[in-house]
Amino acid sequence: MSFPAHTAVPGASGTSGARILIVDDEGVTRMMIRRVLEDYGYRVLEAQDGQTATRLCDNESPDLVLMDVRMPVMNGFDACRNIRRSLRSGHTPVLMLTALDDVMAVTLAFEAGATDFVTKPINWALLAQRVRYALRTSLTERELRESQLALARAQKIARLGQWRLDFGTGQIHCSRELRDMLGLSAPQALTVQDLLDNVSPEDRVRLRRFTHDLRRMQREREVEIRVSSPAAPAKYLFLSGDVVLDEEGRSCAVFGVAQDVSERRHAEARLSYYAHFDELTGLPNRVLFRDRVRTAVTAAQRGGRSFAVMNIEVDLLQRTQASVAQAASDRILRAVAQRLASVLHDRDSLCRLEADSFALLVTDVEGELEVAVSAKRLVDAFAVPLPVDDWELLAAVHVGLAIYPSDGQDVDTLLQHSGAARARAREAAGSSYHFYTADMHDRVIDRLNT
Structure with missing residues (x-):
């Protein structure tokens, strides 16, 4: 057997430097293939049986395997299957060396996972070109897999x-x-x-x-x-x-x-919630309360009934916050909110303005007397001590009342006037409520006492 003559092909170095594993039990064949491939700039590894080839693929990760079908210890078909099952070399191109007329060997080679085949006797002029083509195809496939993997990762992240x-x-x-x-x-x-x-x-x-x-x-x-x-x-x-x-x-x-x-x-729902609700008590905050008062104004202007705004202060916290831990203070505040909510009607809307200040919107009221009854119900609710942890706490409740439209026709005015009425209520001893207009307050109190 003579060595093949070889002349370097211009432009054939696109895959130069790739590592090729030659697997054949015939030393002369391996030497001849090595000479051809090294002339093209490839680096060559050798194995004389399929078992050794499998181990080299796991350890060295060659770029291509050129393997004979019939070998001792482990034939090329079994070795190809093992290579395909490997995590490191599962996509490595495998070119099987088969006899020119061995159709069955070609069929079995493809079933075992071979990429292509090279017939014996080997056409030395075409061998390096077949290898080069297989390497370029493998590179394209690897880039496609990496692109698909990157796309899958991007889609997963997004x-x-x-x-x-x-x-x-x-x-x-x-x-x-x-x-x-x-x-x-x-x-x-x-x-x-x-x-x-x-x-x-x-x-x-x-x-x-x-x-x-x-x-x-x-x-x-x-x-x-x-x-x-x-x-x-x-x-x-x-x-x-x-x-x-x-x-x-x-x-x-x-x-x-x-x-x-x-x-x-x-996240948008959470932001919307915190923008409109008090995190500690779960009640609507000042922003949502103002929106609800505006809605009540619009409804009243369209022929609906009047409504009242109650400005509520519970001064129990002012006496206890200095002497209890913050966690206990928060539990007291929640207990206050629950006590207020316990005496509301379905039409009422309670909110926390700030600290220990609350506001109540009472809609569809027929007159001052009905508003006074609602305020008295709030005051009476705190006649019973608040159970918080091991304590029984009493609270002084001050309620200021403003009625639409006589005490104001917009949100700011109604809140301002109900706040002024609350300040008047604080002047009384213990829990009390007060209307914004002094003569209205006196008139309602007289009616309640008759």
Whole structure:
């Protein structure tokens, strides 16, 4: 057997430096292949049987394996299967050396996971080109896998998934990321009804309109829906889609993406809650109370009944905060809020203004007497001590009353005047309430005492 003559091919060094593992039990064959490949700038490893080749693939991670089929200890088919099962070399291209007329060996080689085959006797002029082609293909495939992995990671971070709705079959095909969002374990296709079953009832009409408009208008559309399933918690999904046209320009499918925006919606809900509610007591805060008073003003101007604003101060905290821990002080404040809320009617709206100050909106009142009865109910509620931890605490409650429209026709005026009336109530000993207008206060007290 003579050594092959070789002349370097211009431009053939695109994969130069790659490491090639030659596996053959014939030393002369390995030497001849080594000479050809080293002339092209490849680095060469050698093994004389499949078992050694498998070990070298795990330890050295060659860029390509050139392996004979028939060898002692472990043949090329079994070695190829082992290489394919390896985490480190599972994607390494494997070129099998087979006899020119051994069709069965070629078939078995591909079934074992071979990338390609090289026939014997070897055409030395083409060998390096086959290797170079396999390496370039492997590089392209690796870049594609890395790109797909990077895309999958980006989609996971962004909580993105892909979907496709086929108008002909009515089936929806979801990417793995979207299946994970929906809690689907198997990659089965969904029908529109399957998806609708998991969509919140109030969003089903919007989803149907979304798909209908996509098909009819043939341009990108967007919609946000809330979905839930037994296998996954409820999620907010932002869907966007565009129509796929067939060769005749007719809409045949919709391709789109779905983004899980649940965290954003939950964060917005939390921000909205803290913007309108007191974190400690759970009551509406000053911002929400002002909105509700404005709504009451609008309703009264449209022919509704009058309403009253009560400005409430509980001075128990002023006497105890200096002597109890902050946690105990918070529990006292919550107990005060619960006592106030316990005597309210459904139409009443209680809020915490600040510290130990509260406000109460009483709507649909017929007159001053009804307002006074509500205020007296608040005062009487604190005649009984507050049980907090091991304490029994008494509170002095001062309530200032302002009635729309006689004591003010806007939020600021009503709060200001009810606050002034509360200051008058503080002048009395113990718990008390006072109307903003002095003569109204005296008149109501006389009626209550008759």
